[in-house]
Amino acid sequence: MAGSVLLACAVVGGTVVTVRGADRGHGSPTWKFPETPAEGEDGADGKGPRKGAAAGSGLSALMVPFGTDGFQPGPDMREFGSDAEFSGAQATALRKESIKDLPSASRRKLEKLIDKEPVKGMAMRSYAVAWSDYNRKDTIVFDVTLSRLENPTAARRSATAFNGFLAAVDVFRKGPRIEGRPDARCSLSPKGEAEDLGVALCTAAVGDVLVSVSSAAPDPIDGTFVAKFFAAQLARIDDPGQAV
Template structure:
């Protein structure tokens, strides 16, 4: 076994693993914002020239509480999900164990809108005042409900899946924006397709051919959930297995009802 493989296995709290789990979309954000924005939806899209969401978007229709169901979680026909995000997250697959902690939240958690907002406030401290105001307005217009996170690992790869729940129109826009940015800038390597899920896209981080560790990010929109998968491991990454896990996660979220 290579030294890089041993490092990945033996140190679940390594800086590399922590960065992996906190950085879904962070590469895109770094290019757009020019500063580290920490965790949360703001990582995925922000453009200095972009206006805040329109009143129509901000006032997106919300659905009534779901009626009694045999399943405590799932997706309605309109795309809104109900139940705990921890239930909606992909259960631990065979051959994987819990991964490293995601920041202060452990490796299996649901974050409330208040928790996420507090993190955004902390991360904005070093940002110029004018940009702080824009980012906060952007955040407020998203109508963030919650975020769920679960981490996974095997002998060669560490993965994190985040579910960000907020305004459906903005979920779609963010996913499309990330796809265009990652594909058109030439900064990233094109990742594999996700069969059955044309809305999903994957891309790999810049790396020299001889790099021992590689990293891939995937993003997909499923109703009011933005799904972000991050994977890091010994090169070459097992892309087919990573795509299979993402497919399982997206199938679990499919409307009109998520599978148990």
Template sequence: MSDETTPAEPVIPEPAKKSRKPLALGLAGALVAIAAGGGIGYAVLRHQSDADASKAQPWKAPKPTKTGSYGAQSGGSHYGKLGKLLLPVPDDYVPGPDVAEFGNDVELSGKQATALMKDTYRGLSKKERQSAEKAIDRLYIQGIGMRTYSAYGYAGDGEEGLSVEIRIVQMKNKKAASSATEFYTAFAKASGLYRKGPKIAGHPKAGCFLPPKDTGVDLDSMYCQATEGDLLITFNATGTTPFAKDTAADLLKKQLDRVQDPGEAV
């Protein structure tokens, strides 16, 4: 018997062939919702087997050999406070805007993080919401860390106005974390509407996408997601046009390098 919940293959929606602009706006909102929910797409969770999940036991991580206040051992289990695992505010950046009522640098317990993720699905019907909440319980969330960053570069350097939010969700169900990232990437690609974002050097499974181009708007965004062992990392960046996507990608690389599983290094 497997000691982890094994999510079924996600069902990827087929993009419509008509009315592409309304569809683009709807899918852009869906991608943001997936990222804002800590990276756990409901479309992934709903296809898990209730029968198998009811028998599954939480994954028990081996005790890591600690070589510092935070880190990862081969196999992907991380130790240390999530605030330590989050990238510190880099040079030329300052703490960014608050994340809802939580401030711009916060760690939440597993109970708080679970409640926050469940709140993402409050707009669903009662039946769907209950199904999503049960699936979230099976993730065995241990906590979430959130931090925001704002660049204060000079006008014209491509960084002015860049604002970034990084979230790290730690969970015992590593397969669910990995499947969520796979769904995120597949969903964006299957739509045929998102602009492909930059690749993250050393992290080929990280997925970055930009929403459909909206002419006449001087703001742009990029949404990314990656999995490192028992950590699910979401990265959302917004800035003025021309959007500094390479600068944003470099910031994500630094975050992923910080928590990379030594057994998965490329």
């Protein structure tokens, strides 16, 4: 079970990697992908992930479109911008980078698990929306990661393991449930002062796609609003052509 939990964290780790690197100052070292993967698997320039991938291309087409309900491109996710799509090889490299600070024995064990349960592709998108339409003065930021796994069983296993991990650490509060999605979970950071940063983490599987949504805003973070966006993202995957 411990291996499954850690592997799930590594699957969701694509977003963790970018968030961890977001505060780096100008001129700080940045992580680079390994050598270019096989031809046809990389970005449009042949050297990295596709940025600003066009609608209709792979997993990016399953994202809630920019402009929906005021959602605009959010902060850059490190060097990847606010919208990026990755091949399976690149997604695997991101997962392994997310665990690089673990003790060597644990890291090697997880790297073997990652290789046994590969990701076939991944897309990430960052959103920002002002809360003025919701009687709030602040801006809320969302990072969405979609990972296509080998099959629906693998996606469900990863979502269940990650949500179970959040429940077990006894730090996050239970967030709102998603109607019609019994396996979807949202967790909220402990309530803090107004100047603190509130965080919400939501994870679910839709078919073979693992969906991870992380959100940040000044406390108290609006869990209902986060859950509404999360539900819209899940519905978008069910029916990519529907209006959200």
